[in-house]
Amino acid sequence: MSYAKVRALTRVATPETEERLLAVGRAGTAEHVERIVRGWRRMDRKAEARETARRHTSRALHVYQDEDGMVVLRGRLSPEVGALLVQALAAARETLYQQRRASDVSAETSLGGVSAETPTLAQQQADALALLAETALHRGMDPGAPGERYQVVVHVDAPALADPEAPGQSVLEDGTRVSAETSRRLACDASRVVMRHAPDGHVVEVGARTRTVPPALRRALQHRDRGCRFPGCGL
Structure with a gap:
């Protein structure tokens, strides 16, 4: 195994995850391993919550008119x-x-x-x-x-989706990490595809796409609650 792979894996490996991560390292390229590690890297619960809060607080959108009358946008x-x-x-x-x-x-x-x-x-x-x-x-x-074609895809391990305290990846399609809480919030009203992996990291089964909340039930909940009741959602 190359030094680049070992360096990436040692950032996140624990006795519980070492065997699975080694399988990923042997099967994937250095770039693939680095992307997996970015998503797998697990900060402690408080640090992750602080990072999520920092991102949320730093959100901004500035809209102003330029000298020639054109409207300029700048945001985070x-x-x-x-x-x-x-x-x-x-x-x-x-x-x-x-x-x-x-x-x-x-x-x-x-x-x-x-x-x-x-x-x-x-x-x-x-x-x-x-x-x-x-x-x-x-x-x-x-x-x-x-x-x-234009859905936002989030890859999240089942344990992390069920329990934000559990280790596991929670990343967007491009490898950008999002918190497990964010994945749980998005999963409240999203399509779900279950993928099962072999110990070496290869996909062995891809389930059918299903909705977490069926359309009829969603309409009933919308009528009853007037929006999402997930803490911090506000939609």
Whole structure:
């Protein structure tokens, strides 16, 4: 096993997890092991709570008007909210792309091959944000049903999901760690896929996607409670 893998594993290994982590180290690349370790690294309960609180307190969004009248945005979002925004922007960009594509076909047909210039990525992001704002106001802030491609994915070990005190990974798809409490809050109203791993870390079974709360029950709870009752959620 390479030094890079050993160095990463020694940051989080305990007598209880050593055997499983060694299997991961032997089976994966150094980059894969490093990503797993980032999620596995377990701070003590108080330190993790302080870090989560610090992130939450540092959230901010500044909106101001520039000298030429353009509106400027600058902000800091928690990892899970940032991932949600990135996915929403991607979905909006895809919608706008399909609209432009249809318009270009129509323009080429009527004007003999003349089509509009393709916007830059930064311009596409700005247009996507405008579409998100317009859609939110039009829908009355109803989040609706998310598309499969644009879901925010959180990988969390079952013990950590059941008990925040238990060791285990709790990470976003890109490897960014979120607290076990955050994973539990997100799991209150999310789709769930159970994946089982062999001792060497390989996936041996992937279950069907199910919802933690069925739609009918969710509507009943929304009517009764007028929002989520998970501590600190506020939705």
